[in-house]
Amino acid sequence: MPLLQPLGQAIPLEPAAVTKSTVADVTAAKAKAWIHPHLEQGVDPYKGRQLRAAQPIPQGEVVLVDTPYAVIPAVDDPRTSDALLCSHPPCSRRMSCRADRIACPQGCLGDVMWCSTACQAADHARHAFECTWLKRFAASIREKRGEYEFGMLWLIVRILAARQVELSAEGGESTTPDDPADDGRGFAEGWQAMRSFCGSEDSWSHAQVRAWTALVKKYLRHGPVLPHPLPDREVLKLICQEEANSFGLYPRETGLYPVPPDALDRGEQFGAAVYPRAAIANHSCGPNMTHKPDQHGRMIFTAAKDIAAGEECCISYFDLTQFTDLQTRRERLQTLFRFVCRCSRCESEEPPVEEAEWLAMQDQSRMESTATKTPDTVVEEARVLSAGSQHLHRKLRGREVQLLAVGGAIGTSLFVQMGAVLPKGGPAGLLLGFAAYGTIILAVNQCFAEMVCYLPIPSPFVQLAGHWVDDALGFAMGWNFFLTMALGIPYEIVAINVLLTYWTDRIPVAAVVVIVMVIYGILNILTVRYFGVAEFYLSICKIILMIGLIGYTFVTMVGGNPHHDAYGFRYWKDPGAFVSYLAAGNTGRFCGVLACMIQASFTMVGPEYISMTAAEAERPRVIMHRAFTSFVWRLMVFFIAGALCMGIVLPYNDPTLAATIAGTRKGSGTGAASPYVISMNNLSIPVLPHLVNLLILTSVLSAGNNLVYSASRTLHGLALTRKAPAILGRCTTRGLPIYAIALTMAFCCLAFLQVQHASATVLNWLVSVITASYLLNYFGTCVTYLHFYAALQAQGVDRTTLPFRGYLQPYAGWFAVCGTGVMVLVLGWEVFLHGRWSIETFVLDYAMIAVFVVLGVGWKVSRRTGWVRPERADLGVGGLRAEVDEYERVLGDGCIASKRRGAGGGGWSIGGLSRWFAWLR
Numbered sequence: 001m002p003l004l005q006p007l008g009q010a011i012p013l014e015p016a017a018v019t020k021s022t023v024a025d026v027t028a029a030k031a032k033a034w035i036h037p038h039l040e041q042g043v044d045p046y047k048g049r050q051l052r053a054a055q056p057i058p059q060g061e062v063v064l065v066d067t068p069y070a071v072i073p074a075v076d077d078p079r080t081s082d083a084l085l086c087s088h089p090p091c092s093r094r095m096s097c098r099a100d101r102i103a104c105p106q107g108c109l110g111d112v113m114w115c116s117t118a119c120q121a122a123d124h125a126r127h128a129f130e131c132t133w134l135k136r137f138a139a140s141i142r143e144k145r146g147e148y149e150f151g152m153l154w155l156i157v158r159i160l161a162a163r164q165v166e167l168s169a170e171g172g173e174s175t176t177p178d179d180p181a182d183d184g185r186g187f188a189e190g191w192q193a194m195r196s197f198c199g200s201e202d203s204w205s206h207a208q209v210r211a212w213t214a215l216v217k218k219y220l221r222h223g224p225v226l227p228h229p230l231p232d233r234e235v236l237k238l239i240c241q242e243e244a245n246s247f248g249l250y251p252r253e254t255g256l257y258p259v260p261p262d263a264l265d266r267g268e269q270f271g272a273a274v275y276p277r278a279a280i281a282n283h284s285c286g287p288n289m290t291h292k293p294d295q296h297g298r299m300i301f302t303a304a305k306d307i308a309a310g311e312e313c314c315i316s317y318f319d320l321t322q323f324t325d326l327q328t329r330r331e332r333l334q335t336l337f338r339f340v341c342r343c344s345r346c347e348s349e350e351p352p353v354e355e356a357e358w359l360a361m362q363d364q365s366r367m368e369s370t371a372t373k374t375p376d377t378v379v380e381e382a383r384v385l386s387a388g389s390q391h392l393h394r395k396l397r398g399r400e401v402q403l404l405a406v407g408g409a410i411g412t413s414l415f416v417q418m419g420a421v422l423p424k425g426g427p428a429g430l431l432l433g434f435a436a437y438g439t440i441i442l443a444v445n446q447c448f449a450e451m452v453c454y455l456p457i458p459s460p461f462v463q464l465a466g467h468w469v470d471d472a473l474g475f476a477m478g479w480n481f482f483l484t485m486a487l488g489i490p491y492e493i494v495a496i497n498v499l500l501t502y503w504t505d506r507i508p509v510a511a512v513v514v515i516v517m518v519i520y521g522i523l524n525i526l527t528v529r530y531f532g533v534a535e536f537y538l539s540i541c542k543i544i545l546m547i548g549l550i551g552y553t554f555v556t557m558v559g560g561n562p563h564h565d566a567y568g569f570r571y572w573k574d575p576g577a578f579v580s581y582l583a584a585g586n587t588g589r590f591c592g593v594l595a596c597m598i599q600a601s602f603t604m605v606g607p608e609y610i611s612m613t614a615a616e617a618e619r620p621r622v623i624m625h626r627a628f629t630s631f632v633w634r635l636m637v638f639f640i641a642g643a644l645c646m647g648i649v650l651p652y653n654d655p656t657l658a659a660t661i662a663g664t665r666k667g668s669g670t671g672a673a674s675p676y677v678i679s680m681n682n683l684s685i686p687v688l689p690h691l692v693n694l695l696i697l698t699s700v701l702s703a704g705n706n707l708v709y710s711a712s713r714t715l716h717g718l719a720l721t722r723k724a725p726a727i728l729g730r731c732t733t734r735g736l737p738i739y740a741i742a743l744t745m746a747f748c749c750l751a752f753l754q755v756q757h758a759s760a761t762v763l764n765w766l767v768s769v770i771t772a773s774y775l776l777n778y779f780g781t782c783v784t785y786l787h788f789y790a791a792l793q794a795q796g797v798d799r800t801t802l803p804f805r806g807y808l809q810p811y812a813g814w815f816a817v818c819g820t821g822v823m824v825l826v827l828g829w830e831v832f833l834h835g836r837w838s839i840e841t842f843v844l845d846y847a848m849i850a851v852f853v854v855l856g857v858g859w860k861v862s863r864r865t866g867w868v869r870p871e872r873a874d875l876g877v878g879g880l881r882a883e884v885d886e887y888e889r890v891l892g893d894g895c896i897a898s899k900r901r902g903a904g905g906g907g908w909s910i911g912g913l914s915r916w917f918a919w920l921r
């Protein structure tokens with residue numbers, strides 16, 4: 001909805017608040033519109049008409065006073081309301097419930113009142129036009145459609161009434177379109193001005209236009225109840241224009257910028273109106289005019305700063321005290337006004353061009369299908385594609401989401417790192433540890449799924465924590481997520497070094513780190529154009545590699561190896577299935593399984609990767625639903641099967657594995673960290689170990705590059721939402737968030753730790769810190785879920801109406817909170833055992849908890865953020881849910897899908913590979 005806010009929320013306010021207008025000295029109370037002599041009209045190629053200063057206008061001067069063409073009150077209960085407005089438009093004064101008020105003798109509607117008999121008499125002809133309509137429809141529209149739609153329809157009826165009055169004054173003759181009733185400066189008046197308003201059917205979504213068409217047919221058709229001359233189509237156009245141009249009337253001024261720290265919001269809406277001249281003002285998030293209605297409903301624009309000659313004069317369409325960061329402002333404008341703001345403030349805060357390149361790259365893969373679409377289809381798609389996605393484009397299909405999510409979730413840890421706990425747990429301990437942690441990640445997945453399917457928006461778990469629990473939790477989770485990725489970069493660099501030593505250990509460690517840093521720097525600074533395409537292929541490689549390794553295990557265990565040794569489950573018997581780790585007997589076995597569970601909490605990830613694609617999924621609820629239900633099972637197969645295979649191909653006491661973990665052996669070949677590669681060498685298999693090592697190496701290299709990109713953009717996003725220093729939001733002229741990239745790249749330096757310490761030791765350090773970050777992210781998300789669940793209950797929302805309903809909730813949520821909470825607490829359990837205290841291990845395992853708490857508490861105290869009570873939680877997240885609902889409804893009608901099918905669109909078409917991955921639906 002545009003300037004008119006939902007009327008049902010209107011609450012009477014103190015009349016004194018409006019009477020403090022400063023314009024009294026500019027024009028007498030009964031005066032008509034007044035335009036500053038230096039104000040003129042212009043045209044902007046993107047925004048359309050605009051107001052601008054022909055000559056300077058000093059701060060504090062009134063720029064425009066405009067009288068409403070039509071105005072309605074926003075009323076809860078007319079008997080007690082102080083928000084009633086005198087129905088005679090030129091008066092439109094606000095009336096207290098204690099004042100004498102004259103009601104309609106026909107009793108058409110309680111909201112219709114006049115302040116005096118003179119106003120009633122003067123308004124006779126105009127009111128006669130609406131009276132029958134109000135009597136006939138007002139109550140039923142209010143009841144069936146709600147206050148908001150009633151307000152909109154009534155405003156249209158009042159516009160038609162004003163037109164009728166004009167026509168009778170003109171003796172029934174309409175002014176011709178070529179006869180603009182303006183004042184010599186191009187400012188049209190009356191109906192003529194109304195018809196020049198922007199806003200047509202094309203500006204609104206298909207579903208919205210259909211809904212309005214139905215309203216026109218039912219309530220606004222010309223006839224005896226509503227004797228106007230316009231055909232339905234013209235009335236529909238009028239609605240589109242009214243929605244794009246009407247003003248909400250608020251007691252305090254809108255648009256003071258920069259917003260003073262102690263600024264009040266603009267108060268409760270008491271009415272809505274359309275103004276012939278004021279509607280020409282465009283929006284700016286850093287406006288140079290404030291606006292406020294006076295006690296006669298006239299709209300007053302005042303210069304909030306000195307306005308230079310030639311400068312555009314803008315107001316703010318929403319309350320700047322409430323919508324502060326780029327994302328929420330954009331969301332607001334998109335939801336209510338359906339345009340992307342091009343003001344200088346937004347442009348300076350815009351995300352870097354690189355992000356646009358990443359999106360454009362995704363577009364490339366669809367060019368084939370787009371080329372065959374009709375212009376209609378493209379327009380239709382463009383109209384709805386960004387719904388709820390906050391300006392990301394909804395273009396990813398099911399299998400692309402699956403591939404990107406699988407690709408993000410499997411990598412170094414599954415191929416290499418898991419082997420580190422085989423000597424601690426043994427093959428059965430490894431399998432059990434992964435299966436046990438699997439139950440926790442399943443519960444975590446249930447929580448992610450229910451919330452993300454409900455609100456598939458960008459970075460959902462970070463945004464929703466801020467909206468539904470406390471902004472401080474959102475802040476801590478945002479930074480924690482950044483750190484998870486940033487610390488992952490040196491982890492990948494160290495892993496590259498370890499994998500390289502398979503071929504040679506002659507390259508100095510520092511040289512490897514520097515070379516990789518240079519590669520990442522160049523790739524991230526020069527271009528990201530081919531980044532997504534590369535990720536797509538690499539994800540496929542990773543999946544093929546994992547399937548290949550499972551196949552390798554099966555083939556070799558049944559004797560398909562150069563030794564013709566059908567070793568089967570031999571290593572489960574010799575040296576054994578379990579290891580008694582750190583203690584004898586069952587206690588030791590339990591400790592072994594626990595160590596494997598902790599490794600699993602580093603390796604088994606996934607729900608967050610699905611969530612990160614939510615805002616770009618084409619049919620978000622269908623795709624997310626499918627992805628969450630099927631993907632985790634598929635992933636569990638990879639992880640559980642991976643744990644099983646690792647325990648089959650290698651005995652837990654393999655000397656090469658032990659030496660690699662300890663970092664004690666030198667010499668070519670000993671850095672073959674992957675248990676699979678070690679096993680291939682043990683079986684004297686030629687070539688294959690080199691190939692597998694190479695494949696692992698490329699996937700690790702790409703993972704690090706991906707992390708530099710994602711972490712720097714997350715940091716940039718935090719800066720734009722004022723959750724990080726503003727300098728990190730700055731971009732180069734090419735739109736590169738250079739400071740965010742620089743800070744992210746600084747984390748690479750941690751990889752230099754290998755110069756002093758064994759690579760395996762550094763890997764373990766980083767794994768400890770990152771594992772804590774992962775777990776804290778899950779913990780925060782599951783806490784958010786429990787709040788979401790409580791809010792649904794408190795607000796009477798039936799969970800059966802949700803797009804995804806998790807099993808066993810809220811118990812699964814509690815299990816996930818407890819499971820991840822306990823895992824975070826036991827991460828460093830070994831140091832508490834007798835004789836194993838190590839300050840270094842303790843700090844590495846628990847530092848992230850301290851960071852998380854300090855971040856959250858610091859933000860809470862400094863920003864005085866509030867804990868959101870379930871009954872007050874905004875489940876719609878500022879209209880985003882409604883946007884997604886509408887988008888899904890349009891898709892449900894087959895609007896896009898059928899047109900695409902008709903156009904022969906074929907999904908992700910890189911080399912036709914998607915056909916081979918059809919099973920990833």
Ligand SMILES: C[S@@+](CC[C@H](N)C(=O)[O-])C[C@H]1O[C@@H](n2cnc3c(N)ncnc32)[C@H](O)[C@@H]1O
Nearest residue numbers: 047048049198245280281282283339341342343
């Ligand atoms: C109330 S009208 C303003 C006058 C309008 N430019 C005209 O030609 O009549 C609102 C419309 O102006 C455009 N607009 C206003 N502010 C804008 C901005 N900051 N960026 C882009 N478009 C804007 C949008 O199309 C919006 O729907």
